[in-house]
Amino acid sequence: GAVVSQHPSWVICKSGTSVKIECRSLDFQATTMFWYRQFPKQSLMLMATSNEGSKATYEQGVEKDKFLINHASLTLSTLTVTSAHPEDSSFYICSARDHSGTPELFFGEGSRLTVL
Amino acid sequence: AQSVTQLGSHVSVSEGALVLLRCNYSSSVPPYLFWYVQYPNQGLQLLLKYTSAATLVKGINDFEAEFKKSETSFHLTKPSAHMSDAAEYFCAVSDQAGTALIFGKGTTLSVSS
Numbered sequence: 649g650a651v652v653s654q655h656p657s658w659v660i661c662k663s664g665t666s667v668k669i670e671c672r673s674l675d676f677q678a679t680t681m682f683w684y685r686q687f688p689k690q691s692l693m694l695m696a697t698s699n700e701g702s703k704a705t706y707e708q709g710v711e712k713d714k715f716l717i718n719h720a721s722l723t724l725s726t727l728t729v730t731s732a733h734p735e736d737s738s739f740y741i742c743s744a745r746d747h748s749g750t751p752e753l754f755f756g757e758g759s760r761l762t763v764l
Numbered sequence: 765a766q767s768v769t770q771l772g773s774h775v776s777v778s779e780g781a782l783v784l785l786r787c788n789y790s791s792s793v794p795p796y797l798f799w800y801v802q803y804p805n806q807g808l809q810l811l812l813k814y815t816s817a818a819t820l821v822k823g824i825n826d827f828e829a830e831f832k833k834s835e836t837s838f839h840l841t842k843p844s845a846h847m848s849d850a851a852e853y854f855c856a857v858s859d860q861a862g863t864a865l866i867f868g869k870g871t872t873l874s875v876s877s
Contacts, residue, residue: 654807682864691854691869692808741807743865751796751815751858753865755807 651675652744654756661732662764669727669759671742677722678744682753683715686739695740698725722747732763766791766857770868778876783842785871787829787855790836797838798856798865799829808854814838825849850875 651674661667671681679700684692696706696717704717714736716728725744729736739760743753771786789795796815800808812823819831829840838855852872856865 652807680862692867694864694866697864739805743808745862749862751860752798752810752813754810755800757807758805760805 650746650754652678652742652754652756654742654759656759657757658760658762660762660764663733664731666728666730667732667761669729669740669742669761671725671727671744671756673723673744673754676744676754677747678725679722679747681719681725681742681744683717683725683727684741684743686741686758688739692741695727729761732761734763737761737763766795766859766866768855768857768866768868770853770855770871772871773869774872774874776874776876777845779847780844783827783840783845783849783873785840785853785855785873787838787840787868788836789838789855789857791857791859793859796858796860797829797831798858799823799827799838799840800854800856800867802852802854802870811840811853845873845875847875847877849873 653672655670681698683695695710696704698704698719700719706712719725741758742756767790769788798813799811811827812821814831822828827842854870855868
């Protein structure tokens with residue numbers, strides 16, 4: 649149980665285009681999802697907290713107009729990187745918490761974005 | 765605010781040797797603590813968690829960790845390393861069930877034969 653699926657795993661796009669990454673909780677309902685960004689050989693940096701049916705809460709320094717987060721249902725959150733630039737290239741990982749309230753997060757497989 | 769410090773960015777052990785990965789936390793309230801493992805280009809897998817029950821926590825693959833409040837530590841151990849344990853390990857903390865996890869910088873574990 650507690651499986652989080654992230655798609656796509658790898659994406660390459662041209663500078664200036666937008667890319668959408670999906671995060672789904674497959675066997676549980678996730679009222680809260682979290683998006684992290686990970687640079688090579690570094691830790692996970694929290695980008696935003698996404699609550700179903702409401703606007704995401706972004707961490708300081710994260711551009712909300714560049715990283716659009718939507719959490720339209722209890723099993724799906726999306727991250728759209730708008731007008732992507734090479735510096736947006738990174739590994740993006742979503743995570744979800746079961747609505748039953750257990751404290752651990754379950755992570756997706758991650759999405760590696762390369763912007764040319 | 766909570767924070768996590770992982771001492772040692774890289775730990776090398778021989779196969780069969782004891783694994784010890786260190787984690788110290790800072791939290792103004794009783795914390796929830798976690799250890800996750802990450803293999804290259806993959807997400808994170810939960811090894812174990814501390815949620816104010818038993819201070820010695822057992823996880824998957826023979827890993828365990830002990831919560832020591834007096835030392836603000838939550839070190840991860842495994843009695844005998846396997847080659848398959850080579851990966852990146854992250855310690856994380858949260859202050860209540862609804863908040864995001866704050867991660868340490870990670871420790872790369874290498875296992876040699």
